[in-house]
Amino acid sequence: MSAAAKTKVQSIVDEHAVVVFSKTYCPYCKATKKTLKDAGAQAFVVELDEVSDGADLQAAVRELFHHSTVPAVFINHALVGGNDALQATKSKGKLGPMLQAAGVAA
């Protein structure tokens, strides 16, 4: 994996309040994107199966954040986890406050 991919992933996480590294056909990714949309958050989504450096970016996410599957969800510049972690966060009533703290949902 290239150093450029690591720099790019870190920049994306640093520059956006809500980020999802996703694949278009992944049902967990679809659930994550719907949950965030329904919560009023506009996520910056990288569809790894649609970009030429997708495999490199996924490897960079794995190395930087020790998360190897998609989706990889970041809120307020920190890894939440995959869809299971996002849904658990929502179930505990913590998603709204987390998004509010990130300044992206009412």
Ligand SMILES: N[C@@H](CCC(=O)N[C@@H](CS)C(=O)NCC(=O)O)C(=O)O
């Ligand atoms: N428990 C995980 C499951 C995620 C998962 O299994 N994602 C699949 C795609 S649907 C995956 O990442 N497969 C390996 C890959 O695409 O590299 C979650 O809730 O996010």
